Amino acid sequence: GQDPAVVYFLSRARTAGDEDAAARVVGSSLILVTVAGLIATSAIWFGAGFVADHFLNEPETVLALRPMAFMLLPLGILSVLLAATRASKVMKYNVLARSFVEPFALLVGVAAAASFGGGLAELALAPAIAAGITAVVSLVFYRKLFSIRSLLPAFARPSYLRDLAKYAVPSAGRDILAYGVGRADFFMVGHFLGMAAAGIYNMVIE
Numbered sequence: 001g002q003d004p005a006v007v008y009f010l011s012r013a014r015t016a017g018d019e020d021a022a023a024r025v026v027g028s029s030l031i032l033v034t035v036a037g038l039i040a041t042s043a044i045w046f047g048a049g050f051v052a053d054h055f056l057n058e059p060e061t062v063l064a065l066r067p068m069a070f071m072l073l074p075l076g077i078l079s080v081l082l083a084a085t086r087a088s089k090v091m092k093y094n095v096l097a098r099s100f101v102e103p104f105a106l107l108v109g110v111a112a113a114a115s116f117g118g119g120l121a122e123l124a125l126a127p128a129i130a131a132g133i134t135a136v137v138s139l140v141f142y143r144k145l146f147s148i149r150s151l152l153p154a155f156a157r158p159s160y161l162r163d164l165a166k167y168a169v170p171s172a173g174r175d176i177l178a179y180g181v182g183r184a185d186f187f188m189v190g191h192f193l194g195m196a197a198a199g200i201y202n203m204v205i206e
Contacts, residue, residue, distance in 0.1 A: 002029050002076070005167040006083035009160060014088065019150065026084050026146070027154030028161045032168070033076030044069035064124035071128035074135040081138040085145055093141035101137045105130035 006029050013021035048065035052058060078097065085093040109126030142148075 010087035023150040028158040037073035067125040074131040
């Protein structure tokens with residue numbers, strides 16, 4: 001839910017010519033996604049066993065759930081950085097990062113894990129590595145449009161935390177609800193037929 005919030009408040013700040021406010025928007029948003037990402041990562045890490053045992057009915061899937069939790073934080077960071085570039089009406093960086101860098105990094109990660117005989121945990125870690133690489137590339141793209149140095153004082157004065165949270169929470173709730181409804185069939189197949197069947201089902205419908 002941070003993407004539209006960053007675009008909205010950052011566009012307003014840049015239109016007003018207030019670069020200090022623009023930096024505080026990005027800094028505040030990075031703080032929010034970092035805190036939320038750490039909480040979500042911890043929740044998935046510690047709750048993976050319960051989900052694997054009682055919902056998926058396949059205890060071994062905990063080996064995949066826990067490594068994948070580490071992609072949440074870099075995904076949040078890259079979404080904020082790329083939203084800032086879109087707020088500046090520069091769309092090419094978002095396209096390059098999400099359509100080229102991220103898929104290529106994921107492909108290389110999966111291929112490397114498979115070639116070295118990686119198991120379920122190693123393969124599941126590939127999305128997190130791809131997200132981390134994409135976050136680094138997104139920071140490079142962000143630096144082409146904004147000053148990295150201006151973020152340091154912005155972290156000390158995150159004055160947009162409340163505004164961003166108020167704007168983003170309803171949007172995030174709608175996104176989560178829409179995702180849950182849209183993927184209900186996948187979760188039902190996984191619950192009743194197992195994750196192997198769910199994986200095949202997902203490839204067919206995609």
